[in-house]
Amino acid sequence: MLAIVVLLVIWWVAYWLKLQPPHLLPSPLDVWGTFTKLLTNGAVWEAVTKSLQRAFLGFAISVVLGTLLGLALAQFTLFRRAFGPLITGLQILPSIAWVPAAILWFSISTEAMLFVVILGATPSIANGLASGIAQMPSIYPRVGKMLGATGFDAIRFVILPAALPGYIAGLRQGWAFAWRSLMAAELIAYAPALGIGLGQVLQQGRELVDMPMVMTAIILILFVGILVELCIFAPLERYVLKQRGLAGAKR
Amino acid sequence: MSESTIVPDSSPRAVAERSGLHVPESLIDAATAVSINRVSKSFGNDLNPDGSLRAPVLKEISLDVRQGEFVCLLGASGCGKSTLLNLIAGLDSPTQGTIETPGGRTALMFQESALFPWLTAGDNIKLALRLADVPKAEWNDEIERLLELVHLGGQGSKRIHELSGGMRQRVALARALAQRSKILLMDEPFAALDAITRDVLHEELSRIWQEQDLTIIFVTHNVREAVRLGQRVMLMSSRPGTFVRQWDVDVTGERRIEAPEIAALASEITTDLRREIRRHAK
Numbered sequence: 001m002l003a004i005v006v007l008l009v010i011w012w013v014a015y016w017l018k019l020q021p022p023h024l025l026p027s028p029l030d031v032w033g034t035f036t037k038l039l040t041n042g043a044v045w046e047a048v049t050k051s052l053q054r055a056f057l058g059f060a061i062s063v064v065l066g067t068l069l070g071l072a073l074a075q076f077t078l079f080r081r082a083f084g085p086l087i088t089g090l091q092i093l094p095s096i097a098w099v100p101a102a103i104l105w106f107s108i109s110t111e112a113m114l115f116v117v118i119l120g121a122t123p124s125i126a127n128g129l130a131s132g133i134a135q136m137p138s139i140y141p142r143v144g145k146m147l148g149a150t151g152f153d154a155i156r157f158v159i160l161p162a163a164l165p166g167y168i169a170g171l172r173q174g175w176a177f178a179w180r181s182l183m184a185a186e187l188i189a190y191a192p193a194l195g196i197g198l199g200q201v202l203q204q205g206r207e208l209v210d211m212p213m214v215m216t217a218i219i220l221i222l223f224v225g226i227l228v229e230l231c232i233f234a235p236l237e238r239y240v241l242k243q244r245g246l247a248g249a250k251r
Numbered sequence: 252m253s254e255s256t257i258v259p260d261s262s263p264r265a266v267a268e269r270s271g272l273h274v275p276e277s278l279i280d281a282a283t284a285v286s287i288n289r290v291s292k293s294f295g296n297d298l299n300p301d302g303s304l305r306a307p308v309l310k311e312i313s314l315d316v317r318q319g320e321f322v323c324l325l326g327a328s329g330c331g332k333s334t335l336l337n338l339i340a341g342l343d344s345p346t347q348g349t350i351e352t353p354g355g356r357t358a359l360m361f362q363e364s365a366l367f368p369w370l371t372a373g374d375n376i377k378l379a380l381r382l383a384d385v386p387k388a389e390w391n392d393e394i395e396r397l398l399e400l401v402h403l404g405g406q407g408s409k410r411i412h413e414l415s416g417g418m419r420q421r422v423a424l425a426r427a428l429a430q431r432s433k434i435l436l437m438d439e440p441f442a443a444l445d446a447i448t449r450d451v452l453h454e455e456l457s458r459i460w461q462e463q464d465l466t467i468i469f470v471t472h473n474v475r476e477a478v479r480l481g482q483r484v485m486l487m488s489s490r491p492g493t494f495v496r497q498w499d500v501d502v503t504g505e506r507r508i509e510a511p512e513i514a515a516l517a518s519e520i521t522t523d524l525r526r527e528i529r530r531h532a533k
Contacts, residue, residue, distance in 0.1 A: 142342055143365045146358070147430065148382040157378055161369045244368040245412025 026211050034212030035219065044201065044216075048224060051182060051197035054110065058117030059178045065118065066125025066174060070167075071155065073126060074133035084130075087123045095120030095177065096184035103189060110194055113185040120181030121174040128170010132163030164240050172233040179225045198224070284354030284434050284466040285316040285339060291347040291491075292334055307346070308334050310491035318354055318433070321460055321467045323481030325474060325520065327528045331492025332470040336436050339468065354466055356432035362439040364419040366411045372422045373398070373407025379429035397425040400459060417448035424456070428463065437469045441476070453479050474524060478517045486520065488527045496523060 008028055014020075015027045038044040069087065073080045098116045106112035136159070144158035160167070186199020196204075198221050205213035293307040308331040316322050324332045337343045339350055340359040366375050376394045385393060398404050401421035411419060420440055427435055441449045457480065460467055471477050477484045478500055486496045498520060500513075 139361060139363065139365050140367065143361065143367070145342060146340060147379050147426075153382065157382070158367070161367065164369065240369075243410065245410060 023209065024211055026215070031212045031215040031219075034210075035216045038213070038216050043196070044220065047196050047198050047201045048220060050195045051186065051199065052224065052228075054113055054186075054197060055117065055178055055182045058114045058182065059121055059175060061114065062118050062121035062125055062174055062178060063171065066122045066170070067129060067167075069122065069126035070129025070133070070170070071159075073130040074159075074163075080130070087126055090119065091123040091127060091177075094184075095181035096188075098181075099185055099188045102185070108189045108191045108194070112189050113182060116185040117178045117181045121178035124177050125167075125170045125174040128173060129163055129167045132166020132170070133159060135166060136162040165237075165244075165246070168233065168237050168240060172229065172237065175228060175233060176225065179221075179228070183221055282318045282353065283315050284318040284320070284352065285314070285357075285468065286351045286353065287312055287314040287335075287339070287348070288350070289313055289348040290335075290338060290345040290350060292331070292338060292343075293346050307491045309338075309345075310493050311348070312493060314485065314494070316354075316466060316468060318466050319464060321469065321480060321482045323477035323484045324468065324470045324487060325477045325484055325524065326472065326487030326492070327489055327524065328472060330487045330489035332472075332487055333438050335492065336438050336468065336470050340436050352434060354434045356430065357434040357436050358427040358430040358432045359436045359438065360420075360423050360427045360440045362442050364411070364416070364423065366419055366423055366426070368411045370411070371407060372403070372409045372411065372414065375411070375422060376407070376426050376429045379426045383430050385429075385431065393429065397429055398422075400428065400462075401425045401455065415448075416444050417452060420444065420452065421455075424459070428459070433464065434466045434468070437467060439471055440469075442471070442473070449476070456480065474517050474521045478513055478520065484520060486523055486527065488530070495527065 011028050015022070015025055019025060073084060073087070095116050098119050099112075102112040102115045106115060140158055140162045141154065144154050149157050182197070183199040183202075186197040187203050190200050190203050192200075198217055202214060202217040202221070205211070205217055290309060290312045291307045292309040312335060314322075324335065326332050334343070336359065338345050339352070340357050342359070366372070367378070370378060373394045376397055377390050380390050380393055381387075394407055395404065398407055401424050403418060403421050403425070406414075406418070409418075411422075414422065423440065441452050444452065453476070456467075459465070467480075469477075469480055481500055484498045484500060485494050486498075487493065488495045498516060500516060
């Protein structure tokens with residue numbers, strides 16, 4: 001809370017010193033005006049919904065791919081040796097680097113955006129799950145085998161639940177990457193026919209040199225990303241840790 | 252007292268004939284539950300030039316366990332008792348020799364709390380029932396019955412981290428029983444418990460063994476525990492792990508550790524165990 005106040009004060013001082021002309025550095029009040037105006041106007045909500053739809057779809061595909069990849073990394077030593085470093089490398093590569101390639105392959109389309117999101121999120125999810133499995137106490141798979149859990153049953157009843165804390169950490173990071181990647185993709189893959197997402201609102205603001213609109217878009221992007229984190233991943237993680245007696249009820 | 256002898260054939264009849272000990276005819280005729288035949292185990296596959304194993308953990312172990320028998324495997328840490336139990340459980344396979352379990356499937360109970368922390372006590376048992384293909388309609392009754400059996404009735408909804416060490420091992424016992432196998436393998440299940448809790452659990456395990464008509468192979472490094480529980484105590488030496496001696500605990504009725512014959516036997520076994528440990532400390 002204090003951090004936000006400090007940030008606002010710095011902003012105000014910068015505005016007051018006229019570090020940039022007012023149309024490039026509007027006052028917080030101007031941005032607030034545009035912000036509230038845009039919020040009451042349905043267009044922004046449409047953009048938020050559109051972006052969230054794309055992000056969730058891309059994230060869902062990433063979860064499936066990342067889970068399969070993570071299981072393969074954990075179960076097959078040869079696969080891990082061959083592809084482990086590559087997948088970790090992909091995690092480091094900024095997914096915006098894929099945008100030009102995606103546009104060339106898929107043209108400016110929803111598929112191109114999803115492609116970038118998937119490449120952004122999948123490695124984190126795969127690595128999170130693989131490290132969750134690697135950190136699992138070795139007694140669990142033995143107990144599973146003893147109880148008669150083999151093959152798919154072992155994955156479903158023992159390995160996935162045992163690796164859940166690491167898996168959720170991977171999902172959480174995967175979500176952050178998915179959201180970032182989508183914004184990068186939306187910013188570049190800009191075609192009104194595809195529907196306007198938050199990244200495209202940002203791009204519109206740039207083209208119209210409408211700084212309050214740009215600022216509003218930035219705030220919304222941040223806000224939506226944090227909201228998903230706070231409403232989905234944080235409670236999920238807390239629940240899982242609490243269930244296992246690994247964390248106090250509150251942080 | 253006889254010199255330590257390796258036991259090549261430990262079928263009840265052979266043992267009875269060799270030792271001249273009194274073994275009830277009914278026990279001799281009891282069907283074999285577990286049959287271990289000249290089993291050796293080495294990790295890594297080093298062979299000597301003559302084809303024998305180099306530095307085996309277990310060497311030519313043979314043991315027949317009758318149905319309904321309670322056998323304790325006693326030995327110092329690292330003598331390979333847990334390895335042997337894992338082999339019987341089928342979690343690992345012997346390098347040489349064979350293990351048969353005509354008595355059916357085995358259930359293994361571990362020393363540390365091996366309950367799944369993401370499930371409640373009841374759900375841990377439910378998972379065992381489910382994986383043992385018990386019909387779904389029976390699960391709830393069966394969970395309650397098993398919890399009652401280990402004196403944890405009504406505690407099924409507790410999380411594992413909410414249970415004490417003793418309660419966790421009770422749940423683990425209930426889960427092992429849920430597997431519906433008549434052969435129960437126990438790997439120092441009470442080693443981490445305090446003496447009083449352990450004593451209570453000894454009594455309950457004895458009761459459950461008789462009530463449920465189980466065959467139990469119980470691994471421990473605790474002589475008093477072995478004598479308190481087992482009908483037969485097998486002493487193992489280390490490097491390589493083999494049986495060096497066995498005792499039949501021919502005591503009927505109350506088997507409190509304070510009973511004079513139990514105490515005498517315990518001190519006799521302790522002497523032997525100490526000798527084994529000293530021999531390997533050199």
